[in-house]
Amino acid sequence: MTTPWNNILHTALLGTDKQSLRAEELGEDLSPMAEQIVTSDKEEKFLQIAALAFNYRQAGFIPQHKESAQLSKPTPEDKPYCSPQAMQVLADVLEEENTALLALWLQLCRNSGQLARPEILPALLQRCITHKHLREDILTCGGQRARWLATLNPDWSMLPGSEDSAEQQWQTGTPEQRRDVLQQLHKSDPARALEWLQATWAQEDVNSKTDLLRSLSASPGPIDLPFLEGLSVDKSKKIREEATLLLKRIPASNLIRKYSEALQQRLKLKKERSLLGMLSKTALEIVPPADGQELSPILVQSGIEKLSNKKEYSDEEFICYQLMSYIPLDFYTSLWQKTPEEVVKLFNDDPLGKKLIPALVLSTVHFAEPKHAVPLMQFSSTFYLDLLPLLQPQQQEFYSNKFFATSPDAIIQYSTRRETEWGLELTESILRHASKDPYRYSKIFFNKIIALIPVGATAVLDKIQPDTLPAGASGNWPSISDAIRTLLLLKTQTIQAFNK
Amino acid sequence: MSANFNEPLDLSEEQILTLAPDESSKKSGKDLANPSKWVSKAISARALWGECQGSGSKPYQTQVDLANLAFKCSCPSRKFPCKHGLGLLLLSARQPGLFQPSEEPLWVSDWLSKRVEKEERRAEKKESAKPVDEAAHAKRQQARQQKVSDGVAELLLWIKDMIRSGIHALPAKAPAWWENMARRMVDAQAPGLANMVRTLGNTNFYRTDWQSECTEQLLRIYLLISGYQYFDQQDPLLQADINSQLGFTINQEELKEAEGILDTWLVLGKQSSEDQGITTERYWLFGATTRRYALILQFIVRGQGAQLSLTPGLRIRAELVFFPSTAPLRALIKRQIQADTNSDGQGFSNWKEVADSTTATVSVLPFDGPRPYIVHRLTPVLHGQQWWLKDEEQTLMPIKENFRPIWKVLSLSGGEPLDMALIGKDRTFEPIGVWHDRQYKII
Numbered sequence: 001m002t003t004p005w006n007n008i009l010h011t012a013l014l015g016t017d018k019q020s021l022r023a024e025e026l027g028e029d030l031s032p033m034a035e036q037i038v039t040s041d042k043e044e045k046f047l048q049i050a051a052l053a054f055n056y057r058q059a060g061f062i063p064q065h066k067e068s069a070q071l072s073k074p075t076p077e078d079k080p081y082c083s084p085q086a087m088q089v090l091a092d093v094l095e096e097e098n099t100a101l102l103a104l105w106l107q108l109c110r111n112s113g114q115l116a117r118p119e120i121l122p123a124l125l126q127r128c129i130t131h132k133h134l135r136e137d138i139l140t141c142g143g144q145r146a147r148w149l150a151t152l153n154p155d156w157s158m159l160p161g162s163e164d165s166a167e168q169q170w171q172t173g174t175p176e177q178r179r180d181v182l183q184q185l186h187k188s189d190p191a192r193a194l195e196w197l198q199a200t201w202a203q204e205d206v207n208s209k210t211d212l213l214r215s216l217s218a219s220p221g222p223i224d225l226p227f228l229e230g231l232s233v234d235k236s237k238k239i240r241e242e243a244t245l246l247l248k249r250i251p252a253s254n255l256i257r258k259y260s261e262a263l264q265q266r267l268k269l270k271k272e273r274s275l276l277g278m279l280s281k282t283a284l285e286i287v288p289p290a291d292g293q294e295l296s297p298i299l300v301q302s303g304i305e306k307l308s309n310k311k312e313y314s315d316e317e318f319i320c321y322q323l324m325s326y327i328p329l330d331f332y333t334s335l336w337q338k339t340p341e342e343v344v345k346l347f348n349d350d351p352l353g354k355k356l357i358p359a360l361v362l363s364t365v366h367f368a369e370p371k372h373a374v375p376l377m378q379f380s381s382t383f384y385l386d387l388l389p390l391l392q393p394q395q396q397e398f399y400s401n402k403f404f405a406t407s408p409d410a411i412i413q414y415s416t417r418r419e420t421e422w423g424l425e426l427t428e429s430i431l432r433h434a435s436k437d438p439y440r441y442s443k444i445f446f447n448k449i450i451a452l453i454p455v456g457a458t459a460v461l462d463k464i465q466p467d468t469l470p471a472g473a474s475g476n477w478p479s480i481s482d483a484i485r486t487l488l489l490l491k492t493q494t495i496q497a498f499n500k
Numbered sequence: 501m502s503a504n505f506n507e508p509l510d511l512s513e514e515q516i517l518t519l520a521p522d523e524s525s526k527k528s529g530k531d532l533a534n535p536s537k538w539v540s541k542a543i544s545a546r547a548l549w550g551e552c553q554g555s556g557s558k559p560y561q562t563q564v565d566l567a568n569l570a571f572k573c574s575c576p577s578r579k580f581p582c583k584h585g586l587g588l589l590l591l592s593a594r595q596p597g598l599f600q601p602s603e604e605p606l607w608v609s610d611w612l613s614k615r616v617e618k619e620e621r622r623a624e625k626k627e628s629a630k631p632v633d634e635a636a637h638a639k640r641q642q643a644r645q646q647k648v649s650d651g652v653a654e655l656l657l658w659i660k661d662m663i664r665s666g667i668h669a670l671p672a673k674a675p676a677w678w679e680n681m682a683r684r685m686v687d688a689q690a691p692g693l694a695n696m697v698r699t700l701g702n703t704n705f706y707r708t709d710w711q712s713e714c715t716e717q718l719l720r721i722y723l724l725i726s727g728y729q730y731f732d733q734q735d736p737l738l739q740a741d742i743n744s745q746l747g748f749t750i751n752q753e754e755l756k757e758a759e760g761i762l763d764t765w766l767v768l769g770k771q772s773s774e775d776q777g778i779t780t781e782r783y784w785l786f787g788a789t790t791r792r793y794a795l796i797l798q799f800i801v802r803g804q805g806a807q808l809s810l811t812p813g814l815r816i817r818a819e820l821v822f823f824p825s826t827a828p829l830r831a832l833i834k835r836q837i838q839a840d841t842n843s844d845g846q847g848f849s850n851w852k853e854v855a856d857s858t859t860a861t862v863s864v865l866p867f868d869g870p871r872p873y874i875v876h877r878l879t880p881v882l883h884g885q886q887w888w889l890k891d892e893e894q895t896l897m898p899i900k901e902n903f904r905p906i907w908k909v910l911s912l913s914g915g916e917p918l919d920m921a922l923i924g925k926d927r928t929f930e931p932i933g934v935w936h937d938r939q940y941k942i943i
Contacts (some may be wrong), residue, residue, distance in 0.1 A: 015666025063851035073915030122907035
């Protein structure tokens with residue numbers, strides 16, 4: 001569009017050597033004044049005319065009248081805003097960039113039925129981009145205004161989390177977004193997730209198919225069986241393998257049934273006489289299958305090795321060990337009509353069973369069966385760390401304290417996965433151990449797990465004095481200890497802010 | 501809203517942190533806002549004080565003058581305020597109950613008395629100041645004027661060369677090309693012109709409309725040069741503006757001798773920038789009674805303490821002396837009487853009033869810089885892929901391009917109008933604060 005200012009810019013761009021600015025190009029308001037500028041210096045004339053137009057432009061701006069420029073309004077909130085104290089703590093938590101404390105703040109805010117105040121919402125929504133696990137809580141605590149804001153900023157467009165938005169992401173999103181949305185839906189509505197997956201399955205390439213199958217691994221269930229078992233004849237090896245991994249996670253699958261049948265053929269109970277033939281006891285034995293009954297090709301294809309790669313296991317023992325790793329403990333209780341405790345005792349008291357108990361542990365962890373973790377902990381003579389996460393918090397605390405001295409680092413690793421706070425005794429053990437290894441247990445480590453440390457741990461920190469530390473640790477521990485104190489103070493303030 | 505200076509200073513944590521000289525001071529100050537770090541702490545009507553156990557054998561004595569928001573600490577830090585001052589003030593904001601009203605210890609009352617004495621001594625010193633050697637001063641001024649004249653002529657020639665060959669070649673110029681001319685202006689003792697040349701060189705040449713931005717800055721320089729060329733024919737106030745833009749300084753102690761304007765000034769915003777080790781802090785103020793806007797500049801050389809402690813939302817009862825100008829904006833604080841945090845602003849009712857005010861300013865000062873405005877009941881709206889602010893008359897003005905805190909403005913607004921403090925430049929506006937739920941919130 002040709003305007004007086006554009007004419008000036010055009011001349012400025014080309015240069016007065018090539019083009020002169022004429023007074024009439026300034027429009028009817030300015031032309032009469034521009035005509036009075038008379039000089040033989042072309043550049044001077046341009047600068048004077050342009051300066052005149054510049055002043056006119058600056059002084060004469062008129063705001064645009066636009067009644068049609070409107071913005072939607074958010075739905076009014078039906079929950080109260082949190083206190084100024086809670087807001088202040090939230091600002092501090094965001095400033096500390098501490099995700100664990102942010103999660104705690106959001107959880108307490110959500111539980112108290114309150115909302116974060118509007119001024120902090122952009123900072124919270126920004127966190128949604130990188131911290132997917134906080135999205136739901138942020139949207140809950142952000143109320144209607146957060147949802148409204150999310151519709152205005154393209155960076156936050158993934159947030160509303162509505163069915164429409166999820167389906168839209170499934171259809172048009174990036175591979176990562178599609179994987180996430182399928183995983184979420186599979187947890188809440190597996191039938192619908194399968195429906196989506198099957199509808200587009202034929203159009204996906206092998207890599208997408210593998211990725212999407214992987215997204216089901218968080219919650220595989222019997223409902224997935226027809227689809228997954230159909231994939232056992234897929235022409236792609238990658239897809240067959242991925243499907244097999246999932247089938248191994250579903251006790252009702254044909255694969256697990258075949259494993260169970262193969263084990264039933266091999267692992268038997270027998271009666272033995274002991275104490276000079278006065279008493280009898282039940283023992284385990286492995287009976288090789290009759291001639292010609294080799295391990296089925298399906299089992300071999302699913303990953304069961306025929307030959308042992310552990311010298312303490314014979315080939316048959318090794319086959320049993322592998323099969324047992326994928327068979328739930330309920331198999332033995334129903335086959336032998338024994339309680340889980342009796343099954344564990346039976347394995348523990350038998351020389352062959354002792355060798356096979358780790359397979360029972362693997363299967364309990366594999367199927368995440370807390371009810372079987374307890375007898376394995378109680379009646380097995382070995383402490384299996386892998387079972388810790390399956391226990392109730394009190395039991396985890398008990399066993400962590402009991403075995404801390406023997407495996408401190410492993411217990412710390414498992415303790416960091418807990419969802420409930422540590423007890424003070426375990427906290428003290430962990431802090432004392434961490435103080436001696438400040439490179440492994442740095443500020444970053446404590447930043448991540450501060451939600452697990454009880455606020456009373458400040459007193460524990462007071463007990464760990466630098467002079468009781470080894471030479472290498474004494475330099476770093478005080479600053480780590482200070483950082484933990486700061487985080488604990490924030491944690492205390494967060495709890496207090498919602499206790500009022 | 502009437503001023504009530506008997507209430508305690510009620511600064512928010514955000515306001516306190518705005519006082520921090522840098523990010524590390526903010527962080528350290530927060531760490532020290534912890535009761536366990538303080539051996540003692542108390543408050544009186546005039547001050548807040550505490551003793552903080554630092555790395556030395558004796559605790560550091562930290563004190564805050566609550567009447568005028570001033571800090572003192574016995575720690576060796578050169579930062580101002582130091583982390584202990586910030587930490588103490590933060591702690592009092594977070595947990596006011598921890599500070600028991602007490603009688604001021606000697607080290608606190610001594611400091612407060614000395615501050616009063618210092619003010620008095622400063623006044624006496626002015627009275628007994630040595631007479632200036634007028635002849636030598638005039639000679640120095642004449643020599644400088646000659647240098648500036650030569651510099652201005654050289655700059656005009658440079659601009660004309662640019663106009664002759666066209667500005668299309670400017671995006672390809674190396675930074676050294678611009679810096680070379682800026683240095684020539686520094687040598688000509690016209691640092692203001694040097695800054696204007698640097699601003700021209702800093703034009704965002706990647707923008708599609710860089711030609712407009714660049715031409716406007718070229719014309720600002722040209723207008724200043726033209727004003728200087730006809731200096732003797734100008735109104736004395738415009739002469740002062742021209743001198744100020746060229747970089748001539750005014751003796752601030754002499755300026756303070758002039759009668760000031762006593763008002764309750766609301767600190768609308770603080771903007772900081774750093775260049776070559778010098779931090780420039782711009783405080784935008786608004787007088788509740790006079791409805792005048794003021795700009796207080798503070799220059800802090802790295803490693804030296806600052807004199808002023810103002811934070812957005814703070815209201816100071818103070819006498820301000822404005823620098824002579826056709827459209828006075830820059831000012832000095834002659835004396836500060838009290839501070840509080842009640843805030844209210846009576847500004848422009850709509851954009852038409854802002855446009856009229858801008859027209860009045862530009863008509864007398866065509867090379868003016870950014871100015872603050874308070875405008876009532878503005879609603880952010882999206883129009884043509886750009887954010888605008890709409891007034892009650894349904895007229896719009898654009899928000900500055902790439903204004904990142906737009907989401908905070910939107911969130912506070914929720915689609916409803918807000919009273920806003922803005923900085924306006926080149927017909928675009930940058931919100932720096934809003935009144936939300938009767939509180940002034942920093943953007």
